[in-house]
């Protein structure tokens with residue numbers, strides 16, 4: 508299985524959802540942050556409880 | 561930033577390589593291209609071993625090149641077979657030969673260690689040579705580093721602002737994108753699917769679809785060189801069939817080859833393949849002219865950006881937003897490839 512990283516733009520919002528090939532998921536308000544989170548696999552920082560809007 | 565080595569790069573459209581000697585610098589390396597009488601493309605270092613005279617400014621004698629300065633004569637494999645005035649040919653009299661592959665109407669050259677060249681790693685663009693498509697093409701010289709063209713092509717929201725009246729409509733910049741990176745295959749995908757959108761003149765005039773459309777832009781970037789944009793135009797609400805059959809839609813396969821010439825200049829190869837209006841010469845002419853106009857708009861913008869970068873101190877801090885998700889992925893992949901190749 509190939510290792511795919513996905514970033515979806517949450518419909519109706521400005522948030523990005525990152526989905527790692529390991530199944531972990533996170534949300535962030537900008538692409539630098541979401542790539543940082545994805546690329547830290549397998550040590551993904553724990554998702555933040557609050558989002559900036 | 562130096563070049564990503566040990567990679568295949570598009571050096572020319574097939575039709576550019578023929579009997580004439582074609583000079584082209586790829587990743588800082590001057591190369592001469594030609595085609596043997598058997599039809600095989602050849603790529604040699606474009607410098608005579610003697611006094612570095614460009615072989616591209618020389619002449620052919622059959623499949624050989626005779627240096628235009630003192631007559632050193634080279635076989636297509638780079639071996640020197642004759643020097644003037646003496647019988648002994650120095651053992652070191654040989655110009656480097658580059659691995660070259662012709663595939664999908666493009667001539668690819670390997671920049672790096674020749675023993676690592678694996679033709680199966682060249683990404684495909686099968687519609688370029690397919691009888692089911694008609695292709696128009698060209699190449700525009702860009703006075704800007706190739707990274708700027710990568711940024712430009714990975715974020716098509718700029719179409720709305722830079723290419724209004726051609727391919728840009730408000731929906732392009734307004735529609736969210738999905739980005740995917742295949743770490744093993746080394747591919748960046750960016751997809752933007754517009755529903756019930758305005759049809760830009762580029763597609764209205766070529767497809768004849770004038771009402772509202774569904775417009776898909778599915779990008780596949782195979783760094784460093786090959787960029788594919790699968791463009792689907794259909795009357796709004798028309799979906800492809802379950803088997804992928806999609807006769808009511810028009811498909812344009814937009815291909816770019818991003819080949820560094822020097823550190824601050826780039827060969828911007830472009831192709832537009834279509835599966836509609838195949839016999840319509842006017843459509844070919846229109847698409848070629850429009851696409852070239854669009855690319856020249858990009859060239860002007862990127863040339864200006866290159867001047868800005870050249871004149872600024874190191875360490876300018878850019879700001880990235882959601883539209884840059886794909887561009888950032890491409891930059892990171894290029895950086896990784898660069899580290900691996902140097």
Ligand SMILES: [Zn+2]
Pocket residue numbers: 527528529530531548549551
């Ligand atoms: Zn993970």
